[in-house]
Amino acid sequence: QVQLVESGGGLVQTGGSLRLSCVTSGRTVSGYTMGWFRQAPGKGRLFVAAISSNDITYYTDSVKGRFTISRDNAKNTVFLQMNSLVPEDTAVYYCAADFTGDGSYYYIDWGYDYWGQGTQVTVSS
Secondary structure (H helix, E strand, O other), rough: EEEEEEEEEEEEOOOOOEEEEEEEOOOOOOOOEEEEOOOOOOEEEEEEEEEEEOOOOOOOOHOOOOOEEEEEEHEEEEEEOOOOOHHHHHHHHHHEEEEEOOOOOOOHHOOOOOOOEOOEEEEEE
Protein backbone atom coordinates (compact mmCIF):
# COMPACT_ATOMS: atom_id res chain seq x y z
CA GLN A 1 0.00 0.00 0.00
CA VAL A 2 1.43 3.34 -1.05
CA GLN A 3 1.34 6.17 1.46
CA LEU A 4 2.63 9.72 1.31
CA VAL A 5 2.91 11.63 4.56
CA GLU A 6 3.73 15.33 4.62
CA SER A 7 5.15 17.22 7.55
CA GLY A 8 6.88 20.50 8.30
CA GLY A 9 4.05 22.94 7.91
CA GLY A 10 3.29 25.63 10.45
CA LEU A 11 2.91 29.32 11.15
CA VAL A 12 5.69 31.64 10.06
CA GLN A 13 6.10 35.39 9.60
CA THR A 14 6.60 37.08 6.26
CA GLY A 15 10.17 36.51 5.12
CA GLY A 16 10.53 33.31 7.08
CA SER A 17 11.32 29.79 5.92
CA LEU A 18 9.86 26.32 6.22
CA ARG A 19 10.96 22.93 4.96
CA LEU A 20 8.26 20.48 4.02
CA SER A 21 8.95 16.76 3.91
CA CYS A 22 7.05 13.99 2.15
CA VAL A 23 7.91 10.49 3.30
CA THR A 24 6.73 7.76 0.95
CA SER A 25 6.15 4.14 1.90
CA GLY A 26 5.16 1.19 -0.24
CA ARG A 27 7.02 2.46 -3.29
CA THR A 28 10.40 4.03 -3.94
CA VAL A 29 10.47 7.66 -5.08
CA SER A 30 13.64 7.08 -7.06
CA GLY A 31 13.04 7.31 -10.81
CA TYR A 32 9.55 8.81 -10.55
CA THR A 33 8.13 12.29 -10.86
CA MET A 34 7.14 13.80 -7.54
CA GLY A 35 5.30 17.06 -7.07
CA TRP A 36 4.04 19.60 -4.59
CA PHE A 37 0.68 21.36 -4.95
CA ARG A 38 -1.11 23.83 -2.73
CA GLN A 39 -4.69 24.78 -2.09
CA ALA A 40 -5.71 28.08 -0.56
CA PRO A 41 -9.18 28.58 0.94
CA GLY A 42 -11.82 28.82 -1.77
CA LYS A 43 -9.36 27.96 -4.54
CA GLY A 44 -8.37 24.90 -6.48
CA ARG A 45 -5.31 22.75 -6.01
CA LEU A 46 -2.46 24.42 -7.88
CA PHE A 47 0.96 23.28 -8.99
CA VAL A 48 3.95 24.50 -6.98
CA ALA A 49 6.96 22.38 -7.91
CA ALA A 50 7.97 19.03 -9.33
CA ILE A 51 11.08 16.91 -9.69
CA SER A 52 11.20 14.58 -12.65
CA SER A 53 12.43 11.00 -12.86
CA ASN A 54 15.88 12.29 -13.88
CA ASP A 55 15.84 15.08 -11.28
CA ILE A 56 14.90 18.00 -13.50
CA THR A 57 13.02 20.54 -11.40
CA TYR A 58 10.04 22.68 -12.34
CA TYR A 59 8.40 25.57 -10.50
CA THR A 60 5.40 27.78 -10.85
CA ASP A 61 6.48 31.35 -11.59
CA SER A 62 5.45 32.78 -8.24
CA VAL A 63 7.87 30.57 -6.27
CA LYS A 64 10.88 30.55 -8.59
CA GLY A 65 13.98 31.66 -6.72
CA ARG A 66 12.29 31.14 -3.35
CA PHE A 67 11.34 27.43 -3.25
CA THR A 68 13.51 24.40 -3.92
CA ILE A 69 12.31 20.86 -4.47
CA SER A 70 14.67 17.95 -3.84
CA ARG A 71 14.63 14.29 -3.01
CA ASP A 72 16.61 11.89 -0.82
CA ASN A 73 16.24 8.45 -2.37
CA ALA A 74 17.85 6.70 0.58
CA LYS A 75 15.15 8.13 2.85
CA ASN A 76 12.40 7.83 0.24
CA THR A 77 11.61 11.45 0.94
CA VAL A 78 10.89 14.54 -1.13
CA PHE A 79 11.46 18.01 0.29
CA LEU A 80 10.21 21.49 -0.43
CA GLN A 81 12.43 24.20 0.99
CA MET A 82 10.45 27.44 1.14
CA ASN A 83 12.26 30.72 1.73
CA SER A 84 11.16 34.36 1.71
CA LEU A 85 7.60 33.33 2.45
CA VAL A 86 4.77 35.79 1.88
CA PRO A 87 1.12 35.70 2.97
CA GLU A 88 0.11 34.61 -0.54
CA ASP A 89 1.92 31.32 0.11
CA THR A 90 -0.63 30.45 2.79
CA ALA A 91 -2.30 27.18 1.82
CA VAL A 92 -2.51 23.48 2.48
CA TYR A 93 0.46 21.89 0.75
CA TYR A 94 0.13 18.43 -0.78
CA CYS A 95 2.76 15.99 -1.92
CA ALA A 96 1.98 13.88 -4.98
CA ALA A 97 3.55 10.95 -6.81
CA ASP A 98 3.33 9.86 -10.43
CA PHE A 99 4.11 6.14 -10.26
CA THR A 100 2.32 5.07 -13.44
CA GLY A 101 2.85 7.84 -15.96
CA ASP A 102 5.89 9.36 -17.64
CA GLY A 103 5.75 12.64 -15.76
CA SER A 104 4.63 14.66 -18.77
CA TYR A 105 1.76 16.22 -16.85
CA TYR A 106 3.77 17.23 -13.80
CA TYR A 107 1.95 20.58 -13.65
CA ILE A 108 -1.59 19.18 -13.39
CA ASP A 109 -3.16 17.43 -10.42
CA TRP A 110 -4.59 14.59 -12.50
CA GLY A 111 -1.07 13.77 -13.68
CA TYR A 112 -0.43 12.14 -10.29
CA ASP A 113 -1.63 8.84 -8.84
CA TYR A 114 -1.07 9.22 -5.12
CA TRP A 115 -1.49 12.09 -2.70
CA GLY A 116 -0.64 12.87 0.86
CA GLN A 117 -3.09 14.27 3.37
CA GLY A 118 -1.63 17.77 3.23
CA THR A 119 0.13 20.07 5.67
CA GLN A 120 -0.98 23.61 6.53
CA VAL A 121 1.36 26.50 5.87
CA THR A 122 0.31 29.88 7.23
CA VAL A 123 2.34 33.04 6.61
CA SER A 124 1.44 36.04 8.75
CA SER A 125 1.99 39.61 7.61
